[in-house]
Amino acid sequence: MRSFLGFLSGLVFGLGLVISGMANPAKVLNFLDLAGAWDPSLAFVMAGAAGVTFIGYRLAWRQSAPVMSETFDVPTSTTLDRPLIAGAAIFGIGWGIGGFCPGPALTALPLLAPGTLVFVPAMLFGLWFGAYAKSLPILSPKGAN
Template sequence: MRFILGLTSGLVFGLGLVISGMSNPAKVLNFLDVFGTWDPSLALVMGGASFTTFVGYRLIWRRDRPLLMPRFEIPTRADIDAPLLTGAAIFGIGWGIGGFCPGPAWTALPLAAPGTLAFLPAMVAGMLAGLWVALRLKDRSQNAA
């Protein structure tokens, strides 16, 4: 049951990305181009998502526990450190250059647009490189201790 709900949630999310235009890099880049061909329509998408999330969380927090889990799993870290800022900067630069976030990039894959077919392997390679660097840094810090 949990798998089916997860799959359904993912499909609804992906469908929402396609319908909203978030899987169209030209639309995203036009949204980011405030001083050029600015397209403010994605602000409505983000506003709608923020509103839905706000209402959804207010409803969910009334429950004692999630529907299919024994308890809510809330992140405990609240610090802002160099890895977080570095990752956010790399993500933002990649989004601005490519016009894709990872989720919308995957939803655009069936369209087989050349930009998507170039972006996705580069994104996966970047994720693997980041994992490799993180593991190397972890090994180095453990060996130094």
């Protein structure tokens, strides 16, 4: 049941990405191109997604616990540290080059575009390597853990 519900959640997310245009790098790059062929569509994706989530989270949190887990596990940190800013900047540069963020890249994989087939393994390696790099002292926030 957990697996089925996990699959269903992923399917709904993926359908949202494809229908909204978020899974099309051309659309993403045109959204980011304020000085050129600007396509504002993706602002509507973010507004729809964040709006529904804002309301839905507050309904979900009225329950004492999630349906399939014992507790709600939500990030509690509020510190603005170096890894947060540096990581977001590095991610943004990669997003601006390829037009893919992680969800759309994964959902585009079965369409087998050569660019996607190169992007996804590189991203997975980057995720693994980034987690390792984060554990190094230079990126560890002072006093954390």
